[in-house]
Amino acid sequence: MSNAFAFELRLYVAGQTERSLAACANLKRICETHLAGQYRIEIIDLTKNPKLAAGDQIFALPTLVRRLPKPVKKIIGDLSNEERVLVGLDVRPV
């Protein structure tokens, strides 16, 4: 993994709801644990930027979109199930 941003992730949330915050926290924790230094997270609040929802075909929230590496993957939910998140991101737990 030479590229510092091998994993480009986007987390779509709606406002500062409990679920959004939980998703944020979960994501950060998982990434720090398994992908330290290889990822970049972008958090998009759709209540502020509703236009962006169409671009990544977002319908459920929260949604985590793995933009890189290809192919694009989406993980919906509050990311509380760490194993499923890692499977979704194609990252084998260390």
Added chain:
Amino acid sequence: MLAMEFLVRGATQYGEPGVFMMFEESAAELATNVRSLGFDLEKLAAQKKLLLDHVHIERSEIEETGEYDLEGLFIRLDHAVKSIGAKRVVLDTVEALFSGLPNHAILRAELRRLFRWLKDHGLTAVITGERGEQSLTRYGLEEYVADCVITLDQRIHEQISTRRLRVLKYRGSAHGMNEYPFLIGERGISVLPITSLRLDNQVSAKRIPTGIARLDEMLGGKGVFRGSSVLVSGSPGTGKSSVGATFIDAACRRGERVLLFAYEESSAQIVRNMGSIGIDLEPWVKKGLLQIHSSRPTLHGLEQHLVMMHDAVSGFHPSVVVVDPISNLSLDRSASEVKPTLMRLIDFLKQQQITTLFTSLTAGGAETPEDSQFGVSSLMDTWLLLRNVEFNGERNRTIYVLKSRGMAHSNQVREFVLSDNGIDLVDVYLGAERVLTGTARVAQEELERAVAVLRDEDHQRKLGQLASRQKAIEARIAALRAEAEVEAVEVAFTIARETSQQRTARQSTDVMAQLRGADKTGGSRKDEKR
């Protein structure tokens, strides 16, 4: 499709912009598909009257972890609605979510919330769903929505498919319970109600001529009522289409719009064939007064034909509609099905005050009984029967008015002659024994004429004889009178002679007496001496 029409009509005709959120087709695909209906989605989108949003759900890309909701969908919808001020929303097909997301419990809860949300925002929404095996929709959506449920289906009967529509429920509205056939045509969706609820169509006392002067005379002298229905039935080759064409021609001459549905000939063929009897329909077509719809009856189901007619009539606003022939519409269909359908058509046309002329083919030859097929005659106001009379080695056309509601019509049979100058009706020979037509009629007339000429000559001769006898008598009278005159002259002459003789005789007596010296009184002896 219905949903799309709902949106497009809303956007173009009612000034209510709409959002079309689709889960199955992409925006470009949809735009292409509905262009065939005459909807230009791109233009509407550019005018901010319509917003297409394609929600793409790819099952393979999605992983569920923990709790989530459809807030994203809400935000998108909300954003779309706000950006064009939409009043109408279509979700097509929301059930795609069920195949995309495994957690149905969340979906159901969220959809319920979605519909609630739509109502709260005063949006009219059309949600499409596929029909399920047991329930109305595959995932039982109707429990959430269900202010109004419309089902569409397609049925195939005798190889012809008909789309049908039925309003299952509609809260707070009296709606028709029946199934209605509908058609997706060039102008979108058309629905034709099964029957009119009441017979309350307006009637007109105005009469319109049929284009055949003698026929008008037979119909009480003025033709048929405007808005009435005329049935022209007859066996093949009796001139039904020609009557129809004459009717069309007459209407066009009055500047009225005419719609002709032809199920036997193409429009070019009709124009050509009617040219042969001196009816030129082409100028009317060019002027836009006449529209000809030619199609094979097998093209659609009967219902769809009617929907198509309905559509054409609504688009063209004719005052006269001619269907040639209706009997073809009923190919391979039972009479019980045809009658109500035609009733619907007639009701519809009557409500529009459109005068209709239907031709109907009756089977068989000259001996055809007076039953038109499918008992449509009871729906008709005027029924003209054309018949071939076969006699003396030739067939001749006759016409008579079987019935005509609300007018004193002739009960006479007329001979019906097609010539270069159109249709003419000729009095048939109504002899003592039978009705004669064609050459038999001509021969009979000839015979009568000859007899009349003979009789005429006879009279002349008799008159001549009388005249000469009169002359002879007069001559005799003249001769007698002349004779009488001669006699009178004779008598006068004799009298004169005798008088003069007497006088001379007396004179001579006197002279002799003087000579003999007789006395003056001795005249009595004078006679003795002589």
